[in-house]
Amino acid sequence: MELTNEILQQIRAAVSHAKNSEYYKARFAEIEPEDIKTAKDFNKLPFTGKEDLRAAYPLGLQAVPDEKIVRIHSSSGTTGVPVIIPYTQKDVQDWAIMFKRCYETAGITNKDRIQITPGYGLWTAGIGFQLGAELLGAMAVPMGPGNTEKQLQMMMDLKSTVITATSSYALLLAEEIAKRGIKDMIHLKKGVIGSERWGEKMRRRIAEELGVELYDIYGLTEIYGPGIGVSCKHECGMHMWTDYLYYEVVNPHTGELVPEGEIGELVITTLAKEGAPLIRYRTHDLTREKFGQCECGSPYPRIDTIIGRSDDMVKVKGTMIYPGKVDEFLSTVEGVSSEYQVIIDHLNGRDIVNLLFETPVEAEAERKALAKRVEAEFKQKIGLTPTAKAVGMGDLPRSEKKSTRIFDNRY
Numbered sequence: 001m002e003l004t005n006e007i008l009q010q011i012r013a014a015v016s017h018a019k020n021s022e023y024y025k026a027r028f029a030e031i032e033p034e035d036i037k038t039a040k041d042f043n044k045l046p047f048t049g050k051e052d053l054r055a056a057y058p059l060g061l062q063a064v065p066d067e068k069i070v071r072i073h074s075s076s077g078t079t080g081v082p083v084i085i086p087y088t089q090k091d092v093q094d095w096a097i098m099f100k101r102c103y104e105t106a107g108i109t110n111k112d113r114i115q116i117t118p119g120y121g122l123w124t125a126g127i128g129f130q131l132g133a134e135l136l137g138a139m140a141v142p143m144g145p146g147n148t149e150k151q152l153q154m155m156m157d158l159k160s161t162v163i164t165a166t167s168s169y170a171l172l173l174a175e176e177i178a179k180r181g182i183k184d185m186i187h188l189k190k191g192v193i194g195s196e197r198w199g200e201k202m203r204r205r206i207a208e209e210l211g212v213e214l215y216d217i218y219g220l221t222e223i224y225g226p227g228i229g230v231s232c233k234h235e236c237g238m239h240m241w242t243d244y245l246y247y248e249v250v251n252p253h254t255g256e257l258v259p260e261g262e263i264g265e266l267v268i269t270t271l272a273k274e275g276a277p278l279i280r281y282r283t284h285d286l287t288r289e290k291f292g293q294c295e296c297g298s299p300y301p302r303i304d305t306i307i308g309r310s311d312d313m314v315k316v317k318g319t320m321i322y323p324g325k326v327d328e329f330l331s332t333v334e335g336v337s338s339e340y341q342v343i344i345d346h347l348n349g350r351d352i353v354n355l356l357f358e359t360p361v362e363a364e365a366e367r368k369a370l371a372k373r374v375e376a377e378f379k380q381k382i383g384l385t386p387t388a389k390a391v392g393m394g395d396l397p398r399s400e401k402k403s404t405r406i407f408d409n410r411y
């Protein structure tokens, strides 16, 4: 987004404040806030990565005295040391204000009853949804995750009108409701769904089976939590609360800003955070900037729905491949299901891309013809020709967790 003089001034203040923490005192030892005069100066500041936050464990990011900290949250590292983020009272309030704005953007009011299924505790999900609901004046139903039986019971008895969930849990609930034939007893109108990457096919299924409008909410524990951006009813990306943060989209390999509108990694600088300010934090989320005024009239700029993780992005023969792009492509090919694998190998000095996809088509000749069509369309839409092979439904491995779909065997 545009770096105005006003934002530069906020950034100078944020950098100056960040230097109260042990981490930035050392990292920015050579950097004086008043030297950040132009966009170019700002773009020279080093990034902050998750590994830096881990190295600052437990409270190396804290930029205010202990007595100002009212709570901590922690992001769950899959391996090793977690990241601890301390919050002041003002940070908690700011987060609630942003979250309330998310609900309002989704057309949710104080008459709504919001059933909250993300988890409570060290991570930021459940409690963020709750803070925003209470500030809005809506009735929060703080279920937390799991226990589908009780979720459905409360959903019917309390007549919940809004469900907040991850996309996978929303799908599970939708399937249960259909299976039990209780759709008539459900009063849901809206779903606010955490911004994991989810394909269009899954979105349509959840929306249809639950009979709700869906909104994508964005956020990460390091930057408050969920609630720093949300989609509006025009479904054209997510509005970001840029009075609290400044964002950039960079090439994940070079760290340079991408050309206008291209896909890259989202990098966020907090403008108002007291407890643990972050300067140029790499989110590893892939998205692109959206330009122009949204039809909803919101003054807040937009990024696209999250397309994937930069860790999942691979470069083959100069072409970027990432799961979101392949999902999107396959959803347009008739006869192809949503499950697939891309396997990249290096053979005889060349990179080879193999694409396995599931199909309900059974006749061998038809499968071959379908694979040829996938190859040609892949070339056209993604930019290189894979070797495609059709397999039967259920032939590719499934996993409970997020399944890996792109395997890079070159290194």
Ligand code: ZN
Pocket: 232, 233, 234, 239, 294, 295, 296, 297, 298
């Ligand atoms: Zn809008």
